[in-house]
Amino acid sequence: MDSQQQVPNNGPLLNGSVWTLVVMSLVFLALRLWCKYLSHRGLWWDDHILIISWVVMLVSSSMISNSVALGFGMHAPDIIAKNHGPQVLPEIAFRGAIQGMLLVLGNVWSKTSFAVTLLRITDGKLKALVWVIIITMNVFMIVGGLLNFAQCTPAEKVWKPDTPGTCWSPGVYVGFSIFAGAYSALMDIGLAMLPWAVILKLQMKTKEKIGVAVAMSMGVFAAITSILKCTYIVTLEGNDFLYEGVHLLIWSTAETATTIIAASIPVLRVLFLEMRSSNGRYYEHSSANGTKKPRQGRTGNNTVTVTATGRPRTTQFSKDDDSDRSILHGTGIGKITKTDEVRIHFHDRSDAESEGIELDTMASRADP
Template sequence: MHPGTRTFVTAAVVTGLAAVLVFSRMYSRFILVKHAGVEDYLIVLAFIFSVGLTAVIGLEVKNGFGEHTADLAPEAFVTIFKLLYVSIIMYSLGLLTLKTSILFQYLRFFVHRTFRRLAWALMALVVIGGSVLVLTSSLSCLPVAFNWDKTIVGGHCLNQPPLWYFMAGFTIVTDIAVLILPMPVLRSLHLPRRQKYTLMATFGLAGFGCITAILRLQSLHASSVSTDIMYDGPPAHAWSSAELNIGIICACVPSLRPLFSLAFPRFFSTSRPEYLSNPYPPGASYQRNDSTVELSRVAKTQYETTAVRSQLDNTSTEVDDDKAIHIKQNWSVTENHISA
């Protein structure tokens, strides 16, 4: 298969898979739960950038990307390098919004104070670092038109291969940080081992994006040392699209529990086992105040066994110093279970 065609097919397939997960997540959050958060809007934005990247790859291939450099007309170079410029920005913005979405999702799921501080700090690093990389990528040549027109007098560019490697390194480091961040909290939960490992595996799906980012390095190196970049460049684009879309897919999985419960009620029943379904001991007092149900005299260890499971059912809880539990959103409270 032609290198350009293979790259476009790869990008189209992974984008299609991401579309299925994103639309499923939107159905779950907007229709079933009716409580979308900022992380849901950000994942949609990341997907839009992914679709844009795939469209740009298609236009590049249409204009000869994947052909040998010697076989292309001069005007084709101009068009392809314009599209390459756009693709780099699409990729960078897609990763920035994707990671920010994941971290906002963490803030919805987890209430541990130290964890939240670390999540906010990592988010600041991702947003600031990602924004700097987007600006650096878009302004790596001045004037901007020098990216595709080397005849401009006085134009100059940064040494781009080191910039590519730095961007890849930053992506990998932040991928690893996002992957590791929730693991200590999940490991400390008072849950049966099987449920605990299932939760860790669910949140550990981000590791696939990290693996893809590492594999992308090889194709970046091949492009940077190539003497025929038009022919050797497409694999780097394929890996870029795969990295972004696999990240989107993995970020959507934890939000699909309500949809799974609807489709497979036997396996994803909203009723809890006794140690999960009755977190309110007999006589525990509570009072309803529009969007808050305050439950007192609930042991902290009992809360920890339900916190993450409740969050996966699209809730958000906070624990005060007096160990009262505040459950946000309108909840109906019965003797044996809670339903959002």
């Protein structure tokens, strides 16, 4: 029993990490969808793609947990001892090939979701650039995932090495995978920087521009996870991938989860600003006389008094309790004048409202 407890096993670390990432990304995705519901907007293509990418990550994580149950995360001899024979190794390898493809799809589709969001706020050359990023990123990453199966003839030799056939040099698949991962990281940085080119042209206050741009630039964190993932791709060439490959799966899952979170933050920022703005407009009762007073913002009435001839006699801003006097301004003493009053109520829009409206217009407007 003591010897079994001392067997090196990265499986629990892998399980705990991937499911923590799945839950965290689900929370942000659910809040994103809830925000859309509260604002009475339907889901658009970027929402659907993001949901699909999360479902793919969920499926891959479930398969990873199943592989861990079979022994993935342990050294090959320990896996053989645990399962009383080497027959389980091809099964783990086959599941690993499927997991790898699912992780690639989850990664690229989560990034595609944010790129599709950018298509709605860009035009001209910038929109064409976004399309180039979407197409090339999907081609390189999906081809990289398929190469895992194409590197051997027949493909079965990938998970059953004893099968008669031929395989490319392992360096071909590993090298292209690193290239695809690095390209993905570069595109993450590009997608994070693109909103700045759009936002700087908007008629907004500087702090509002920075707030919106930063919220839409969270993809840089996805780029960081992609770079870290690339550093572990070389373990595919190792002789002990069943034990050392744990970190590659963790960072691959983290790349998808981080992208989902980053793509959700701009929408959640709108919800936060709307909540803050709404709280600022609440009225509290005065302890002195029980009247309501606004907590912030400028309110008042614009009273326009018009004589019977239709010409405006007075135009002024006044408080509610000054409205009677404003009506009498300009009328002669002792004369009776028929007047029509038009009263316009107004209040200033807060900075929070302005920021939320600008971001909502950029990132969440419906497709015409």
